[in-house]
Amino acid sequence: MTCQLGILVGVHRSFPMSCSNQVFDASVKKILVDQFGRSHTDLRISVTDRCNLRCGYCMPLDASFLSQQKLLTYGEIVRCARVVSEMGVQTIRITGGEPLMRPRLFELVGELDRLPNIQEVALTTNGLLLGSQAADLAKSGLSRLNVSLDSLDEGRFEKIARRSGLQQVLEGLEEASRHGFQSIRLNAVSIRGLTEKDIVPLATFCREHAFHLRFIEFMPVDAEGTWSHEDVLTGEEVRQILGKSFGELIQNERSDPGQPSIDYTYADGSGVVGFINPVSQPFCDRCDRLRLTADGQFRNCLFSTTDWDARALLRTGGTDEELQVLLAACVNAKHFSHGIGTESFQRPSRAMYQIGG
Ligand code: SAM
Ligand code: SF4
Secondary structure, three states, rough: OEEOOOHHHHOOOOOOOEEOEEEOOOOOOOOOEOOOOOOOOOOEEEOOOOOOOOOOOOOOOOOOOHHHHHHHHHHHHHHHHHHHOOOOOEEEEOOOOOHHOOOHHHHHHHHOOOOOOOOOEEEOOOOOOOOHHHHHHHHHOOEEEEEEEOOOOOOHHHHOOOOOOOOHHHHHHHHHOOOOEEEEEEEEEEEEEOOHHHHHHHHHHHHHOOOOOEEEEEEOOOOOOOOOOHEEEEEHHHHHHHHHHHOOOOOOOOOOOOOOOEEEEEEOOOOEEEEEEEOOOHHHHHEEEEEEOOOOOEEEOOOOEEEEEEEHOOOOOOOOOOOHHHHHOOOOOOOOOOOOOOOOOOOOOOOOHHHOO
């Protein structure tokens, strides 16, 4: 479902506007605080839905993609980011699809990094194209890098990603390590019956290379719609598997309340491993995220069933104030929690690659 507010604003230019039975006034709604008091300081921007892998938990094998015309241009993305940053967003993460497939991504990174209110620009990538782009990204101001890697075994990598490329990802990681990013994290999705064998090798690899490893529970945004609760290998189960090999993990104090990861240090003090447990331990109560999809839709939650159409507004001459109204409506409509596991839970119609993880 797309909220028509953007289009209405574009055409009629009248205030206040109403959406989801709420009334907004652009002059007063500058800060992105929702009905439950949550401030929104983090924006995830998807720059493409295309990808050079086909991970089964994210994208169908026969995926069809947005036309170039439907994608926001870099100029449109920067404008959205500037308006959002003037309303309180301080950190941006670029994602996709595979963001490094978008030509000259480093130029977008540089422009976002130069926005006065933006403190940090980060990137989530599958790492396949990192080898040739890490230097430019670092020079452009990218501070944090998350590389998604589920297996260190070529055969298992191919089984999960449904394409080859492990060696290229490892080379990309090696190249990235030379460029002084503030942090390099490895993200691995945990799926019962599929990823158990990869847990200990990934942990060993990350300890050896001083990468921060994070396990993410499998969420119901898979393309084929086959997700079931039983498929979720919980963070707690992964932690127990790690404990058997490395000794009991020691929980760290939470330094950033907005950070969904619960971090632990290995018993020997060598390395940190985090767990993002959206299914078994939802963190909706402290969620500070907004999303902008590659086709220019604001979303207030990964599991939202509504889009707020910024692209229509941008392409019909909408003003910054009208974008603010749209954002205020989006934030105001945010539900208290995603509701996975409850009867009222509705899967989003878009899969992960179409939203941006
Ligand atoms: N292509 C890039 C990558 O793989 O890092 C960026 C986009 S990808 C959608 C972002 C993150 O979402 C990845 O870490 C991926 O593992 C994760 N992801 C995708 N589908 C997921 C799912 N159904 N449940 C949990 N995490 C998922
Ligand atoms: Fe591509 Fe990332 Fe989705 Fe895998 S998780 S298919 S790499 S977008």
